[in-house]
Structure formats: structure tokens, C-alpha cells
């Protein structure tokens with residue numbers, strides 16, 4: 001791509017660093033921004049900068065939050081002893097939208113994936129295991145994607161908790177294998193949380 005402007009080229013380059021945005025799409029988006037009132041671009045730039053400088057991870061569940069402790073964790077109406085283990089904030093949003101879960105979450109920040117170089121120490125697994133070992137949790141509900149990586153992660157955490165008195169369950173797989181949690185419809189997802197099964201039972205299946 002030949003650019004007559006270095007400024008344009010830079011903006012297109014940065015835009016094209018986003019996932020699934022090729023050079024052509026990047027150019028289209030940048031030209032679109034140029035046609036908008038300047039305030040629009042300023043708001044976008046400010047929102048992104050502000051996001052990066054102000055965003056926090058909840059000290060308790062590691063979800064993305066504006067506060068030190070997120071609104072879910074600080075809500076006294078929610079059951080802190082039941083923890084749903086998820087990969088990222090999209091899963092929290094999906095499960096929250098079902099309105100069927102009144103416990104807390106623990107956000108791992110990913111799943112174990114040797115192919116992508118993600119090991120247990122890259123994730124928030126240790127704080128979860130600590131929380132459980134301190135006796136603060138009665139039930140863990142695994143709600144990771146039904147993939148090999150999701151299964152590996154479930155099993156790894158399960159193994160870490162060997163000998164600990166705790167109920168471990170997994171969401172019922174009304175969701176077909178390979179489906180990402182965040183794409184499951186609300187009714188199916190809500191039902192699968194309510195109809196969760198003991199984790200050990202899922203291993204035999």
C-alpha cells in the first residue's frame with residue numbers, strides 16, 4: 001500500500017494491529033474517522049487512554065473492574081461461598097445476563113493451552129486454590145469452554161484441590177462441545193448452571 005501521507009500510514013498501521021483488521025479495513029476505518037467531527041475521534045482516543053490508565057482487576061475475583069473490588073464481589077446479596085470459575089469477563093457477562101447465578105466468580109484470565117504457551121502460572125489459578133484451601137468456598141462451578149484446553153484447565157484445578165473438602169461441579173453441557181460459553185443463548189446457559197453436575201461424574205462421561 002502506497003501512502004501519500006505518513007500520518008495516515010501510521011494510523012492505518014496501528015489500526016491494523018487489531019485482530020481481524022487487515023490493512024484495507026484499517027484504511028477504511030481511518031478514513032471514516034477522518035470524515036467524522038474531530039470531537040468523535042477525540043472521544044474515542046480519550047476512552048481508550050482512560051480505559052488503559054484507569055482499569056483495574058478486582059482483588060478478589062480478578063474480573064476487569066473500575067474498582068479495587070468489583071460490584072459483584074462487594075454485593076452482600078451474593079453468595080461468596082459458591083464460585084463460578086470462568087475464563088474471562090465475557091463469560092461473566094454471559095452468565096450474569098441469565099440472571100440464574102447468585103454466587104461469585106473467579107476469572108482465570110485464560111485457559112491452559114500449551115500450544116499458545118499458556119501454562120498454569122500464567123493464569124489466576126493459585127489465588128483460587130488459596131481461597132479454597134482457606135475454607136472460604138463451599139462449591140466451585142467450572143464454566144470453561146468445552147474444549148480440550150478447558151477440560152485440561154478444569155482437571156488441573158481439580159487436582160490441585162485433592163484432599164480438600166469441597167463440592168466441585170461443572171455446568172451441564174446442554175451447550176454442544178466446542179461452543180464458546182459467550183455464544184450460548186441465555187436460556188440454555190441459565191439452565192446449564194442450574195443443572196450443573198458433579199465434576200467427577202463429568203470425567204466418566
Ligand SMILES: [Zn+2]
Nearest residue numbers: 058061070073
Ligand atoms: Zn470481583
